Amino acid sequence: MxxxxxxxxxxxxxxxxxxxxxxxxxxxxxxxxxxxxxxxxxxxxxxxxxxxxxxxxxxxxxxxxxxxxxxxxxxxxxxGQKGWWDRYGVSMGPRQKLYADLEYSANSVRDYNQTAMPAVLQAPEFISALVELDECQGRLNYVPERMAEARMRRQRELLRPGGPSYETVLDECVIHRLVVPPQAMIAQLRHMIRVVTEQNRISIRVLLHDAGIPGGFLPQSSFYLYTFAEPGDSPMAVVDTVTTDLVLTQRGEVDRYTRMYDRLRQAALSREDSIAFLEQVANRRTDETGSET
The missing domain is CATH 1.10.260.40 (lambda repressor-like DNA-binding domains)
Known part of the structure; x- marks a missing residue:
């Protein structure tokens, strides 16, 4: 579809x-x-x-x-067609539905995550921890179990045979600044390592906090880039803001974010070094907490 x-x-x-x-x-x-x-x-x-x-x-x-x-x-x-994401109603939310919609027929997905773990690579334990953080900000307008189910379905769809290639540049600060239980963060790190190791078309690159990004200004927010197999479906960029998403389809705008992504990717660790870095952090956190996660 x-x-x-x-x-x-x-x-x-x-x-x-x-x-x-x-x-x-x-x-x-x-x-x-x-x-x-x-x-x-x-x-x-x-x-x-x-x-x-x-x-x-x-x-x-x-x-x-x-x-x-x-x-x-x-x-x-x-x-006018409906996708699997429409079954989840408000529990998925309009932003997650948009991402699921675009991912379903994308040829490639690339994103820069400045303040959050990539949603399509989140572990169940980590999702539960995020719900607790969300509750700190006010009353939830969704059913947590349904939200978690939808997010895991989104991950399965990404990993399905014939799914898009996916690469994320993850800012290191997310690992250290997001206050979730240590066990949840350890589970998240090991989950990402496992998925990337098992799936050649899935890649993660960690952008270290002290990495310089030459060639221009720093990115002001997280963003996503999509390409599609059908020639008539032009590349698209989606910029993440606090309350909504800005969808860009003009060639000049998409090219600008593509160049930004290339700069971030070049400054980040390689796929192999990123896996090694995540393993080091997970092992250190395990040693510090005595967790067996």
Whole structure:
């Protein structure tokens, strides 16, 4: 199944281009269809699943026929599909659903984690510790067990045969500054080591706290990069902020984050040295706590 979100972005861009080629404003198309301007605007900004009947109305109004009509209707069908992530409702949250959606049909996923362990490589014990941290910040709006189940499902989907290649640059500060029980951190480190060791297409690179990053300014937040196998699905960057995610599809913006990632990757430890570093930290933490995790 193609990514419904990526299909929504493609459909939105094509509808906007067709409207503009007809010399219509958003208001003009809305009046032509007896729709609200908000409805047309939401569609052209890929907000929410498109309704196939509404897409057909728009194509009729824009006098689109033949193969182009059929292709756009197929895009709309794919954009409206639901994935496994939709079964989890609020327990998964819109941000995790977006990531799961993009990962499902991605050819490659790369990310820089500045303040958190990569969600697709989290151990069950670590996820439980994160729930406790979340409870410190206020009342939970999800069922912890369902959230943990969804996150582990996301990991299984990433590791499935035919899944995307995945590489993360992990800032060392996450290991030391995130206050979780020692046993949870040890379990997390060993879990990442095991997954990376067993899966050649999964890689982690640790960015040491004293590593210099030449060639420009430092990154201001965590971010994710996605590529897709189908030529019509352009590369995408997603920038992580405190309250939401900024999705970037313009070539110049994506290229800028790609160059940033390459700089971080070059400054980080190699895959092999990163595994060795994580093993050293896990062994030291085990010795300090007497844990048998």
């Amino acid at each position: 193609p990514s419904p979100y990526v299909r929504r972005r493609r459909l939105a861009a094509e509808i906007r281009k067709l409207r503009e080629s007809r010399g219509l404003t958003t208001d003009g198309l809305a009046r032509l269809l007896y729709y609200s301007r908000t409805k047309v605007s939401r569609l052209e900004n890929a907000q929410g699943r498109p309704d196939l009947t509404e897409i057909m109305d728009i194509l009729d109004a824009l006098e689109i026929t033949g193969g182009q009509y059929d292709r756009l209707c197929q895009l709309a069908r794919e954009a």
